[in-house]
Amino acid sequence: xxxxxxxxxxxxxxxxxxxxxxxxxxxxxxxxxxxxxxxxxxxxxxxxxxxxxxxxxxxxxxxxxxxxxxxxxxxxxxxxxxxxxxxxxxxxxxxxxxxxxxxxxxxxxxxxxxxxxxxxxxxxxxxxxxxxxxxxxxxxxxxxxxxxxxxxxxxxxxxxxxxxxxxxxxxxxxxxxxxxxxxxxxxxxxxxxxxxxxxxxxxxxxxxxxxxxxxxxxxxxxxxxxxxxxxxxxxxxxxxxxxxxxxxxxxxxxxxxxxxxxxxxxxxxxxxxxxxxxxxxxxxxxxxxxxxxxxxxxxxx
Numbered sequence: 036x037x038x039x040x041x042x043x044x045x046x047x048x049x050x051x052x053x054x055x056x057x058x059x060x061x062x063x064x065x066x067x068x069x070x071x072x073x074x075x076x077x078x079x080x081x082x083x084x085x086x087x088x089x090x091x092x093x094x095x096x097x098x099x100x101x102x103x104x105x106x107x108x109x110x111x112x113x114x115x116x117x118x119x120x121x122x123x124x125x126x127x128x129x130x131x132x133x134x135x136x137x138x139x140x141x142x143x144x145x146x147x148x149x150x151x152x153x154x155x156x157x158x159x160x161x162x163x164x165x166x167x168x169x170x171x172x173x174x175x176x177x178x179x180x181x182x183x184x185x186x187x188x189x190x191x192x193x194x195x196x197x198x199x200x201x202x203x204x205x206x207x208x209x210x211x212x213x214x215x216x217x218x219x220x221x222x223x224x225x226x227x228x229x230x231x232x233x234x235x236x237x238x239x240x241x242x243x244x245x246x247x248x249x250x251x252x253x254x255x256x257x258x259x260x261x262x263x264x265x266x267x268x269x270x271x272x273x274x275x276x277x278x279x280x281x282x283x284x285x286x287x288x289x290x291x292x293x294x295x296x297x298x299x300x301x302x303x304x305x306x307x308x309x310x311x312x313x314x315x316x317x318x319x320x321x322x323x324x325x326x327x328x329x330x331x332x333x334x335x336x
Contacts, residue, residue, distance in 0.1 A: 037127045038120065039103065042186055045246035046094040047107040047117065049238075053087040054111025086238040093179065093239035096137055097186040098129040134187055139197040141180055146200070148173050148228055149264035150209035153272050154216060155225045169229040170261070175236045177261045181253030182243040189256060198258065206264075210271035 039047055057080055064076055091104050103123045111117075152169060189197065200208040213221070259267070 037125070038122050039099070039127065042097065042243075042246045042248075043094070043099045043103075043127075044117075044121070045242055046090055046097070046099060046239075047103060047121075047123075049090045049242045050087055050094065050104060051107040051111040051115070051117045053083055053090065054108045055114065055116055056111075057083045057087070058112050058114065082232060082234060085232070085235045089235055089238050090242060093183065093243070096134065096141070096183045098127075098134055100125060100127055100129060103127070131187075135189070135193050135197065138180070138183060138187065138189070141183075142197050143200065143205075145173070145176055145180060146198075146205045146209050146264065146268075147212070148176065149261070149268040150206075150213040150272070151221065151224045151228065152265045153210075153269035154213040155221055157269065157272065158218065158221070165229050168233075169225065171233060172228050172231050172236050174261050175233070175240055177257060177264075178250065178253045179236075179240050179243070181256040182240060182248045184256035185248055185252040186243070194256070194258065204267075204271070206267040206271040207274075209268055210274070213268075214272060 060076070060080065060083070087108070091108070094104050095101060100123075102125050106123065107117070152173065155169075156166065184194070184197075198205060216224070
């Protein structure tokens with residue numbers, strides 16, 4: 036038997052308690068004679084289920100064995116809340132190369148997101164979707180991946196491996212992909228991001244934050260800010276020369292020795308730090324889900 040690390044326990048606790056929450060909501064609804072197909076209930080359960088799946092995916096990303104996640108989910112669905120010191124059966128080891136490969140796929144997805152942003156906003160006749168919503172989702176995704184990289188203590192060599200796309204700079208590869216997208220395909224890809232429910236996207240960042248991973252920790256693991264990613268994608272998209280000069284993986288104008296310098300750049304970009312009078316994205320997610328979560332579930336610290 037194995038005891039999860041504190042970080043693993045935070046994610047397993049969130050998975051188990053959200054599974055419990057959804058199950059209890061269904062039970063209360065049946066006991067009250069309400070229709071299971073009411074739009075409000077369907078919406079609430081959908082948010083809860085997708086948030087749980089996001090948490091499970093993040094748990095896998097930081098190395099929690101799938102068997103432990105399956106057990107936590109099943110326990111919650113059976114009506115059991117997470118208990119401090121809960122132990123798990125089986126080995127807690129996940130091969131590191133598996134985790135780094137998975138993180139690389141996710142970072143490539145973030146790079147693709149930057150390319151879609153650059154291509155969509157360059158076509159003036161397509162500006163019907165919400166740029167602010169797209170930026171919010173991209174910013175929170177960036178923060179989640181930084182938190183995962185922090186949890187994995189990714190080295191400089193591994194970070195280069197995660198961000199690279201073959202022999203070309205990632206922005207050149209992404210630009211080549213999105214340049215040929217027909218309008219309808221580009222709009223579809225844009226909406227896949229812009230229309231995501233923000234509480235679902237934010238859930239893993241909230242739990243990782245409760246586990247002690249700060250914004251500065253996340254920023255220190257990400258070589259460039261979300262805005263800078265979009266700028267690089269836009270530059271590559273407008274490059275007419277097929278064999279464009281290869282760019283450095285990291286932003287050469289940035290001091291990578293301190294997390295504070297990176298965090299300041301992110302704050303300036305406005306993607307993860309709110310403007311005056313606005314809520315922090317994580318705070319918005321808390322407010323958006325406050326009426327959907329039982330306060331006694333103990334998802335917080």
